[in-house]
Amino acid sequence: xxxxxxxxxxxxxxxxxxxxxxxxxxxxxxxxxxxxxxxxxxxxxxxxxxxxxxxxxxxxxxxxxxxxxxxxxxxxxxxxxxxxxxxxxxxxxxxxxxxxxxxxxxxxxxxxxxxxxxxxxxxxxxxxxxxxxxxxxxxxxxxxxxxxxxxxxxxxxxxxxxxxxxxxxxxxxxxxxxxxxxxxxxxxxxxxxxxxxxxxxxxxxxxxxxxxxxxxxxxxxxxxxxxxxxxxxxxxxxxxxxxxxxxxxxxxxxxxxxxxxxxxxxxxxxxxxxxxxxxxxxxxxxxxxxxxxxxxxxxxxxxxxxxxxxxxxxxxxxxxxxxxxxxxxxxxxxxxxxxxxxxxxxxxxxxxxxxxxxxxxxxxxxxxxxxxxxxxxxxxxxxxxxxxxxxxxxxxxxxxxxxxxxxxxxxxxxxxxxxxxxxxxxxxxxxxxxxxxxxxxxxxxxxxxxxxxxxxxxxxxxxxxxxxxxxxxxxxxxxxxxxxxxxxxxxxxxxxxxxxxxxxxxxxxxxxxxxxxxxxxxxxxxxxxxxxxxxxxxxxxxxxxxxxxxx
Numbered sequence: 001x002x003x004x005x006x007x008x009x010x011x012x013x014x015x016x017x018x019x020x021x022x023x024x025x026x027x028x029x030x031x032x033x034x035x036x037x038x039x040x041x042x043x044x045x046x047x048x049x050x051x052x053x054x055x056x057x058x059x060x061x062x063x064x065x066x067x068x069x070x071x072x073x074x075x076x077x078x079x080x081x082x083x084x085x086x087x088x089x090x091x092x093x094x095x096x097x098x099x100x101x102x103x104x105x106x107x108x109x110x111x112x113x114x115x116x117x118x119x120x121x122x123x124x125x126x127x128x129x130x131x132x133x134x135x136x137x138x139x140x141x142x143x144x145x146x147x148x149x150x151x152x153x154x155x156x157x158x159x160x161x162x163x164x165x166x167x168x169x170x171x172x173x174x175x176x177x178x179x180x181x182x183x184x185x186x187x188x189x190x191x192x193x194x195x196x197x198x199x200x201x202x203x204x205x206x207x208x209x210x211x212x213x214x215x216x217x218x219x220x221x222x223x224x225x226x227x228x229x230x231x232x233x234x235x236x237x238x239x240x241x242x243x244x245x246x247x248x249x250x251x252x253x254x255x256x257x258x259x260x261x262x263x264x265x266x267x268x269x270x271x272x273x274x275x276x277x278x279x280x281x282x283x284x285x286x287x288x289x290x291x292x293x294x295x296x297x298x299x300x301x302x303x304x305x306x307x308x309x310x311x312x313x314x315x316x317x318x319x320x321x322x323x324x325x326x327x328x329x330x331x332x333x334x335x336x337x338x339x340x341x342x343x344x345x346x347x348x349x350x351x352x353x354x355x356x357x358x359x360x361x362x363x364x365x366x367x368x369x370x371x372x373x374x375x376x377x378x379x380x381x382x383x384x385x386x387x388x389x390x391x392x393x394x395x396x397x398x399x400x401x402x403x404x405x406x407x408x409x410x411x412x413x414x415x416x417x418x419x420x421x422x423x424x425x426x427x428x429x430x431x432x433x434x435x436x437x438x439x440x441x442x443x444x445x446x447x448x449x450x451x452x453x454x455x456x457x458x459x460x461x462x463x464x465x466x467x468x469x470x471x472x473x474x475x476x477x478x479x480x481x482x483x484x485x486x487x488x489x490x491x492x493x494x495x496x497x498x499x500x501x502x503x504x505x506x507x508x509x510x511x512x513x514x515x516x517x518x519x520x521x522x523x524x525x526x527x528x529x530x531x532x533x534x535x536x537x538x539x540x541x542x543x544x545x546x547x548x549x550x551x
Contacts, residue, residue: 094135103146112159134210161175241267247274249308275310279314279328296323300327302330308335317348322350333363370410373393387419408432426446451475463486463494464488488511497520498522513535516535
């Protein structure tokens, strides 16, 4: 009996325990499907409620200003622009603000003289016109939506035209007062406020510019036309520009996205059709840029298409504050003057280093890869060799890989300085078809791995005045009669290995008299070459880069 009662007690305890667990499970399940607590919606300010004209019949500048001020007074929020056609003057942002321009909304900014504000223009700290949208010393700001922003570059050029070159006058990107300012800065002369104001009067504004700001988002918008640079990130950090469409071609100086002495920037899924550089990395120019000395660093660019630009992705030429840690991957490029472009000049100084461009396709471009220290901006003149100093630009540790080029005037152009060669430029897994193949001059540690250049004129690979050169698995499938595949001048110690001569090759490797013995040839398959190697003078050796026939 005792055993029986013990079993009964044990069974009842088990039942009670099971019932408790079952009820607890039901409570947990119910809580999982319960409605979440209501979220607090951020303040929302419709510009129409503040007097904006949706038919463009009158300027809505004051309505934008009032809505933004209301958001500021509320501690932040969203200023909403519904569908409609608006006309506005400059829109000044504040912290903790989203300017949301909805689908069907178009804001037009007419050309007009603007007030000045401290900023930077073409690498120079100076007074500039206020941007059409933007501000300075801000955080947590966004300009987004599926709307359209427009401005007419030709109208702005009528207000602030540039001076074109004439005779011995190299012209100016802006005007005589601007050129006077540049010359005074480089000569370390004192500059009056009146001189700064005179130069500012010749300048055009950026469309969007954020300066000294952080936590920035620009997303989804469509830009049609621009006064000058379209999106300018200056002295800022933690910025994202994504899913924008920029159509400013053929506008003068209408660079698409300019990252200027900024860091932690991500650019992705953008389409850019512009009259100047598509995406460009800058950090100041000449003496003024060296004085400021703020680099651009830690920038990731991916999944972008660039059309009709001077350069698809450019670094410089204003790189005096240095540029480092830049990645540009998964790029589609067509009808641009240059593809991957790194440019500077004597007098700029600065270091460009740790750069990676990978997985590109390019079609109908001028120069597919350009790495040069001979670039001249408007108003500048040719420089002469000088002793190495802080004015000397330095390029080093650059990788270009997995690129396909269909149609180029020049496939690869590498132009270092005699006093400062380009160091450790590596190009790999590259297939290109064009008029001219590779031209390399004044490099140290230039390496080519698995590179095929199908050029319609000249040697496919032409390298001179270079040390620690390596050509590994390079070839052409379009060998030309009476033309070597590789021409080398003054490249002592160069390694030429694992290369293949295709049928129809006349001369595979040509070098200056007495230089073949200074080269290291390993594992090359040259049976298809009529003449595997030769020594022959090169009349084009040491030709001035600006006098080359392919430029």
